[in-house]
Amino acid sequence: AQTVTQSQPEMSVQEAETVTLSCTYDTSENNYYLFWYKQPPSRQMILVIRQEAYKQQNATENRFSVNFQKAAKSFSLKISDSQLGDTAMYFCAFMSINAGNMLTFGGGTRLMVKP
Amino acid sequence: EPEVTQTPSHQVTQMGQEVILRCVPISNHLYFYWYRQILGQKVEFLVSFYNNEISEKSEIFDDQFSVERPDGSNFTLKIRSTKLEDSAMYFCASCDRVEQFFGPGTRLTVL
Numbered sequence: 338a339q340t341v342t343q344s345q346p347e348m349s350v351q352e353a354e355t356v357t358l359s360c361t362y363d364t365s366e367n368n369y370y371l372f373w374y375k376q377p378p379s380r381q382m383i384l385v386i387r388q389e390a391y392k393q394q395n396a397t398e399n400r401f402s403v404n405f406q407k408a409a410k411s412f413s414l415k416i417s418d419s420q421l422g423d424t425a426m427y428f429c430a431f432m433s434i435n436a437g438n439m440l441t442f443g444g445g446t447r448l449m450v451k452p
Numbered sequence: 453e454p455e456v457t458q459t460p461s462h463q464v465t466q467m468g469q470e471v472i473l474r475c476v477p478i479s480n481h482l483y484f485y486w487y488r489q490i491l492g493q494k495v496e497f498l499v500s501f502y503n504n505e506i507s508e509k510s511e512i513f514d515d516q517f518s519v520e521r522p523d524g525s526n527f528t529l530k531i532r533s534t535k536l537e538d539s540a541m542y543f544c545a546s547c548d549r550v551e552q553f554f555g556p557g558t559r560l561t562v563l
Contacts (some may be wrong), residue, residue: 370550
């Protein structure tokens with residue numbers, strides 16, 4: 338079974354600064370996907386970014402980028418130029434291609450962006 | 453832009469009652485999921501559904517739970533006899549290949 342660990346329950350950052358959220362996972366699979374989801378106070382789950390394990394290049398989506406270290410089973414999220422609207426819970430998630438495509442989530446990191 | 457919808461947004465029920473949570477997935481998606489999130493905790497997988505049958509289910513998804521796609525558009529989660537510990541947000545998601553699109557969730561409160 339896969340496990341996903343987010344070691345930072347809460348983080349804060351000043352507006353316009355950069356913050357990195359950590360995620361590690363454990364799996365014996367070789368083909369999988371990793372995701373970061375954002376959950377604002379509305380509790381809607383919004384996909385921020387995804388990474389295919391077979392790709393060495395780190396994914397980037399505007400101000401969001403990841404540092405994917407496959408050997409270390411690490412998948413951190415970097416948010417550049419933080420905005421007040423980035424305040425939310427952030428969940429790291431793992432999906433095995435061979436196990437029904439279900440998502441296994443980490444415990445989440447609550448990010449507060451301060452003005 | 454197509455989106456997953458869920459009804460109701462909030463359901464309050466008495467312990468022991470049956471509830472049905474409804475979801476309308478994105479129309480051309482083939483994979484459907486239910487997840488739940490107890491307040492303050494992580495999101496947990498319940499069940500996945502493909503080709504009109506359950507493809508995977510978690511330990512949480514016991515005999516009290518069932519899923520159905522009654523009419524080709526709706527996707528429902530039924531809890532037969534609710535317990536206090538079933539109080540949670542329930543999210544439906546649908547997927548065509550990789551990315552899962554989540555609905556806004558149904559908040560279930562069991563009294």
